[in-house]
Amino acid sequence: HEDLKQMVRDHFKGQPRGAHKMTYPHLALSGVVWLAMMYFTYLMLVTEAKWTIPVIGLCEWYVGANVFHDASHNAVVMNPRLNRILSFIVFPWGFNVHAWRIQHVVSHHVHTNGHEDVDLFHFSPFMTLKKGEGTIPQALHYLRVVLLCAFVYPHLTFAVPYGLLFGHVDPLHGHKMYDQFSFGDKYRRQLRGDIALEVLAIVAFLCLVFRIQGFVKGLCFYLSVNVVTSYLFSFFTQVSHLQEECFLDPKEK
Incomplete structure (x- = not known):
């Protein structure tokens, strides 16, 4: 895949290292949504609050689309091991x-x-x-x-x-x-x-x-x-x- 790799290098030429990865503000927002997903999951379990159902579903979709998907392609951060860990971020949902x-x-x-x-x-x-x-x-x-x-x-x-x-x-x-x-x-x-x-x-x-x-x-x-x-x-x-x-x-x- 050397030709494909060269196309990617040419596309990001002149940009700082890691320009093709997730930005820090986006990563921080995704982290907040993940924390919300886990909190509302706990709330759902202990209080049986039905209103948490669509909220958890929305958080699960957001974290899955923005972190899980990109991490499975090694595209969230520079470290491949951390990408692998982040690909499990939607658990216990997903x-x-x-x-x-x-x-x-x-x-x-x-x-x-x-x-x-x-x-x-x-x-x-x-x-x-x-x-x-x-x-x-x-x-x-x-x-x-x-x-x-x-x-x-x-x-x-x-x-x-x-x-x-x-x-x-x-x-x-x-x-x-x-x-x-x-x-x-x-x-x-x-x-x-x-x-x-x-x-x-x-x-x-x-x-x-x-x-x-x-x-x-x-x-x-x-x-x-x-x-x-x-x-x-x-x-x-x-x-x-x-x-x-x-x-x-x-x-x-």
Whole structure:
């Protein structure tokens, strides 16, 4: 990737070292939002204040979009180890970081909006993203979007790691998780242990929630926060991927 590295050097030529990283004011603001997310999570657990649900969801989305995403690309700070730590900043919310590395950092950024970009096939066969007109009535399409997008975060937190860990073949379409990505199995084998540890950490957090609030109420709180974040992620973050010019022509291989 020497040609790409040179393009980046040329783009930032004449600017101070670290100009392509997060600014200190932005980092400070993200830190404040993270502290707010953790405080309101504690408040939700001990007081059962329902108004904290959208606030936590908003904080989770902001920290995820600004810190977690960029840290997973080694783009927040200069230190790669600190970037790795910051990629877990949304815990105990957010989704599986190591599964995200396969899905987004590698598959999406190497095969952006192409046939091996697994970002486009999360809800296959119910919905896939592609260039051009839809194949079903618009009303049904928007209803499907509203229903499926509500569960983006739970899907990425539980369904995707399950598929990657066990190689489950979905009988609806006959594919394993991310098998349209040619190096998917290789990365799955390399990161299987890390993916499993993250799943166990989330399960431990859920056990704490259920112990404090009870199973039904705790599950409702957890899923409600994730629904808020899922909608914010879908309609404000992922929507930038839906511009027609960002997609390959269907005839391209």
